Amino acid sequence: MEFFVTTFEWITRILKAASLLPDFSTPTGIFCAIAWIGTLLSALMFLVAFIADMGGGDLDAGSVDGDTGSFSVQAVMGFILGFGWGGYLAVVSGGGVGLGIAVGLLVGIVMFFIIAGLMKLIYSLKSDGSLKYESLVGMTGTVYVTIPPHGEPGGQVQVSHPSQLVTMAAVQEGETPLPAQTRIEVIAATTYQLTVRPVTPPSSSQQ
Secondary structure, X not given: OHHHHHHHHHHHHHHHHOOOOOOOOOHHHHHHHHHHHHHHHHHHHHHXXXXXXXXXXXXXXXXXXXXXXXXXXXXXXXXXXHHHHHHHHHHHOOOOHHHHHHHHXXXXXHHHHHHHHHHHHHHHHHHHXXXXXXXXXXXXXXXXXXXXXXXXXXXXXXXXXXXXXXXXXXXXOOOOOEOXXXXXXXXXXXXXXXXXXXXXXOOOOOO
């Protein structure tokens, strides 16, 4: 217990000596407090998102607009960080409260739009990384598990999509089974199943 008390005292002395100790009685201390609040909240948000990611969850710690992420909590945290530290540095450098507010607002707005843009980019990459099954139509592949005739289920195919190798259930409207390794073309696609046709009709030896 004594170790933690001593450590806290040393940290407090260092922060006070560097004028980094939050103090609501002075302009510098107020800006410093805002900066530390933004820093701690951002660190907490990052920790929560990291734990959720490690646990395999899909926690989006901060999207208010899930489609674009333009007005996300991350962007608001960026504004608070920019306002706090920008105003703090302006005041510490000899500027008055007015200059500190102006600089803080400028830095905060810049940080807001930078983080909002980054979040929008991240969301778009996440969206682009998910497979759009209709994009498989027209692609070719091979039969992985023999496909029965007349639309009967049970077959599987493998299609080399630009983003990944896709293995999916498949049916076909032909009158003969399509054995493994038969080259096929995708003519229709849903989330669960592809409809295919042979690129080259199977030979009698494969039937």
